Amino acid sequence: MCRECGAVYTVTDLAQEFCSPFCRVAWNNRARLRGAKLYEAVMTWRVLRQPGGFAAVTALVSDFLDEDRAAGRRWRPRTFNPKTGRRERRK
Template identity: 45%
Template sequence: MARLDASSASRAEGAPAGRRTSGGGRSAACCLECGAEYERQANREFCSNKCRKDWNNRRMKRGAELYDLYMAHRFDRANAQALGVFQAVNRMASNFRAEDAVERAGRRSWRATRTVLEERPYLRAVTTRMRMGRMGV
């Protein structure tokens, strides 16, 4: 399997990140973890089980830290503001991106936003109940 970097592989026009089409119209994909190109199969985002496990382990490790800070930011707002939690979250994201630059040749370590929202339609649900509070009359 040949490895691709951001400059050597051009995405097919309109294709989501991580997907490529070869000259023959075959569908190929770029592994989210190592960047290797592999033949596309339904619901498969990685070239191997090792890549899938490495991707998920990194996300789990990073996500656990972010989860605690975000929940404090959301539900213990006064304390979180006093401790600078939101700034800490932003610092963590910057550190994660710097790690990606060194350890992953600059490939991003998060899934496309559109993909996440399409898989979880409840995240886009519209609340129909009117909230009476600051803006209510």
């Protein structure tokens, strides 16, 4: 199942996560943007030590999950296999 659009495809490689290059690029672009937002929230929380800083971080992640649910995307964990140097889905 594609991580981006949810399309079911014939898996020829257990580590395949996307049905097309378009879906892979879209997913990675969103991950980079979210990572930048999360980085700012965590750094602000850590450096300024503001009360409620961690709550802001968790609220941001909740917003990400809500966006994914609204778009029909399901978050799945990735695993990294140091022996192969590749990410592999859990079976």
